[in-house]
Amino acid sequence: MSVLGEPVEQIDLTPSPQLLEALGDIPYKPWQCLAELxxxxxxxxxxxxxxxxKEARSVSITLPKATSVDPQVTVIDNGRGMGLEMLQSALRAGYSGKRRYGSLGLFGMGFNIATARLGNLTEVRTTRAGDESWLVVEIDLRRLARNDSYAAPLRREPKKDPTAHGTEVTVRRLRDDIAEELRRPQRHAAIRRELGRVYSYLLRAEGSVPGLPNGAAAGRGFQLKVNDKSVSPRLPCVWDHTRSVTREGREIPAVLTLDTELTPALACMDCGHWHRADLNLDRCAECESEDLQVRERRIHGWIGVQRYLDETDFGIDFLRNGRKIRLNDRSLFSWEHPETGALVPEYPVDIPATQGRIVGEIHLDHVPVGYQKLDFNRESREWRTAVAQLRGDGPMRARKAKDLGYGENQSPLGLIFKGYQENRPGARCLIPGNGDKAIHDSARTWGKNFHTGMAEYISDEVWFRHVVAHDEEHGNGTGKASGRRRPASGPPTSLGARLGLGPLPSTAPTGAKKDDEAQPDPDPVETETEEQRFDRYRRGARKLLDLAGEVSLPGRLGRRQVTVYETAHPLRDDRDRDAPSLARLGAGNSLEVYVYGDHAVFRQFGRDPRDYALMEIAQTLQATEPDGPKATTIAADVTQQFPGQRVTDSxxxxxxETLLDHVRRRMRLQARTDESVGWWTALPDSCQLQAERAAGRADSALDWREAIKTGKFVDHLDASGVAALIRAAPGRFLDGSVFxxxxxxxxxxxTKERQVAQVTRPFEILHEFMVEQGRKSRLELSLARITLDMLDVIITRLE
Structure with a gap:
């Protein structure tokens, strides 16, 4: 039965073969589906x-709540709406509506893929100001497939307000996995964050980005809400465009704006393909459409310098018609050798060489993108032209360019690189310091405060105070330092009319030595301190909790409070040699041990990182008493003080049992009253029998029927029952809920089945271990320990 009643008309939505193929091949995530709409x-x-x-242009999204019985997704806008002809064309699968050029959505293709990925029933309501009624279309994929017909019912509903206008899209009968994910409140917050990044430019208004000139960063001021909460655009945290440094007598601002006009070209208004304007064409070479129009092509936006360094939060965002397609892209930071095709990384290289601060937003409205809108077509002529304009043909590093026969790289990225490739503290490089060293961690913390909207950190004054203070403490003073503000009323420094950036200040006077002649091309010069090095090792490291605690040994060895980290960063000893493990004495009686989990000795030879950690502890303790016991003896004593290292049956x-208690408790927290009975009935008979017997032994007064209704039966599942329950409801326990x-x-x-098996197989191994009562071999004991270690890694930990 139609949710709209008997239709008075029908519209034909016969799909193109392209869409049918795309529906099966494109794995859209929920936020991507919403983005299409x-x-x-x-x-x-x-x-x-x-x-x-006077009317704010807004889109409002409603996602299902945790308690939603009939979960659905609704997207409502207050746009102009559509008439019947446009609606029929727009909903037809694969239709482009002669809007591919200069548009984000390609309504038909993106709309059908997105709604089909979300659910099986879609309702579209639309009206224009002055229309007498709403046009309402129901797209029921199951019914269309069952009837082998693509005729969708259309209904006209009277309007109470003739001035009303806009479009509403509601998707019902959500796919099970989509519904489970969208019910989780934490996913709502994550979706808002993702949309805030992707639509940052379109959501922000004039003057909303501190430090950037309005012309380069001013957005459109659109409004977007998810479940009545506004989506906040993620703003770039850059130095003010009036800040600058000086290189070779040239003032280089912290932000370069650019607006480069390319040669106009013929754009196909149907498929979006571009053709040279001087070609005498009467139809598109790609789709044979006759609708070709000469259109301008531009590369515009800005490239600048972030106020802090980060390992991942830097790079250039590339936009198409206001939507960010590539975020934090760092492909332009490598130079491609034209003959060999080899990529030569050029940034970042200065210590810390894993962190960067060059950022930007570049609009490439004319460059084609893929259907998922996650990347541009990098094989296209348009993309290659943009790369050449933005970073030049040759290397950005002056010495490398000279060795290969290239001239100075005068590109926008090349100029920013020249001014800000180094990370020395002080005004020369615009890096905050404390008089002794750069304070990158503090600058990064202030950046987090900026992104949370703390008023004190909106401008760059906090960062710049520490730039100036460093030079004063260091004895440099500020009179000779760069990093000063340029007059705010003056035009932004530019690279000349060819790139649309305005005139550059003059270079060094005739006869003056260039920096390249006075000193070599800057290479990493800041020596990483020991504290910085170990801070880097700890960043993202995993504590091995079974090796944490106090070690007490006789004699001068005394007591040590041990913490062991498995780090993702390669380790180097104090002589800069590769090491699988390191130890470091801390304040008081603390001892920190680091093991590089991806070292070849662990990855290729199957050694256990814990064994190397124990050797490090022993070697460090032995150094305090050279005439004491052998290191192997100390290692044996240390090992016996960590009960978690015992590999015995008991x-x-x-x-x-400890692990199962933790997992069962976490799984029960996911139980809902309306699901618990279904979970129970999904279990095999053998698992139900085991759980009931275990519950009876544990609590003779337990109301077992009530335990099934409330989900408390989960507390009595053995490892096999846990595995069975995960297989029955993976959407409730994976994706960070428990695993x-x-x-x-x-x-x-x-792929889904394989993901579930990666979690359930370890529990099945543990079940076999528990039910087998006979004497176990060393290999069987080792397998159980490795299995427990695997589960420790994938079980999410509560903060």
Missing amino acids: IDNSFDDFLSDPDPDP ALRDRI STTWASWSDAD
């Missing part, structure tokens, strides 16, 4: 030649 709304806003200045059983293994985002059934 948002794109269509924003397209309408962008193309409106006469918007009402010790492993205790560890398995970090992902599931919902995968669309391929085999």
